[in-house]
Amino acid sequence: MPKDSAGHLVPGTVSATRPVPSSIPRPEYVGKKGPSPFTGSDGYSPEKIALIRESGRIAAQAIQAVGRAIRPGVTTEELDAIGHEFVISHGAYPSTLGYRGYPKSLCSSVNEVICHGIPDDTVLENGDIVNIDITAFKNGVHGDSNVTFIVGEASTAVTDLVERTRESLARGIKAVAPGREVNVIGRAIESYAKRFGYGVVRDFTGHGVGEAFHSGLIIPHYDSAPAYNTVIEPGMVFTIEPMLTLGTHEWDMWADDWTVTTKDKSITAQFEHTLVVTERGAEILTLP
Ligand code: MF3
Ligand code: CO
Numbered sequence: 001m002p003k004d005s006a007g008h009l010v011p012g013t014v015s016a017t018r019p020v021p022s023s024i025p026r027p028e029y030v031g032k033k034g035p036s037p038f039t040g041s042d043g044y045s046p047e048k049i050a051l052i053r054e055s056g057r058i059a060a061q062a063i064q065a066v067g068r069a070i071r072p073g074v075t076t077e078e079l080d081a082i083g084h085e086f087v088i089s090h091g092a093y094p095s096t097l098g099y100r101g102y103p104k105s106l107c108s109s110v111n112e113v114i115c116h117g118i119p120d121d122t123v124l125e126n127g128d129i130v131n132i133d134i135t136a137f138k139n140g141v142h143g144d145s146n147v148t149f150i151v152g153e154a155s156t157a158v159t160d161l162v163e164r165t166r167e168s169l170a171r172g173i174k175a176v177a178p179g180r181e182v183n184v185i186g187r188a189i190e191s192y193a194k195r196f197g198y199g200v201v202r203d204f205t206g207h208g209v210g211e212a213f214h215s216g217l218i219i220p221h222y223d224s225a226p227a228y229n230t231v232i233e234p235g236m237v238f239t240i241e242p243m244l245t246l247g248t249h250e251w252d253m254w255a256d257d258w259t260v261t262t263k264d265k266s267i268t269a270q271f272e273h274t275l276v277v278t279e280r281g282a283e284i285l286t287l288p
């Protein structure tokens with residue numbers, strides 16, 4: 001239903017808030033306008049990293065559970081219900097629910113939606129793509145990941161975009177090493193994406209994550225040199241989450257103040273992992 005005559009998405013109807021058992025601890029921002037400023041560090045002890053890995057695994061497994069339900073005819077709110085159930089049944093809180101007023105337990109970003117699509121009664125159709133972004137909060141720490149899925153069969157141009165966006169994340173991760181500046185990550189991603197003429201989204205970035213959902217540390221996905229010159233150090237935890245497009249990197253925001261689309265309505269894909277910096281490179285903390 002929610003597509004206009006040009007095939008572009010329009011806002012659907014958002015269902016009621018899903019409950020979370022009161023036994024599951026909430027992040028501090030739930031029930032407030034927004035998070036308190038984060039005053040901690042982006043570096044974590046081995047014990048804390050193990051806890052972030054546990055939250056990250058729940059997020060990754062929840063994304064897989066949602067992925068198994070993706071087919072033509074399913075609605076994004078049905079996918080939200082599956083992700084929500086998975087996260088709470090593993091004793092975790094779905095970090096997006098109540099974050100700055102966000103109403104759902106995952107982000108479902110379809111076709112031209114770059115990020116932060118709200119699950120609603122949108123029916124997925126053959127040839128669509130949908131990004132599922134889930135963050136789980138357990139033991140006081142968040143793990144954040146996302147995957148783009150193809151609904152049925154898509155065009156070669158679209159499947160290539162999805163596979164190359166996955167590869168751009170892999171290249172960004174490989175660029176991580178102690179002693180380098182964080183701007184090496186976006187340089188690796190953008191130089192790969194440019195080969196194919198893809199747009200690289202600039203205004204939504206990776207971020208420090210752990211005790212805070214978004215710590216304040218910013219990880220650009222484009223070549224920002226030398227503006228973002230934070231030096232990468234062992235024990236640092238952050239996400240890399242490139243968004244590539246078949247057209248422009250410019251964007252529009254829907255009236256819901258969440259849904260971000262490409263300005264030209266071109267198709268866009270994203271992949272995300274939470275990582276910890278090691279002595280030699282990076283280890284992914286959001287593996288199933
Ligand atoms: N998980 C998203 C990220 O990668 C953030 C979603 S915030 C929300 O940073 F409120 F939109 F859900
Ligand atoms: Co993130």
Ligand code: CO
Binds near residue numbers: 133135144145272
């Ligand atoms: Co995310």
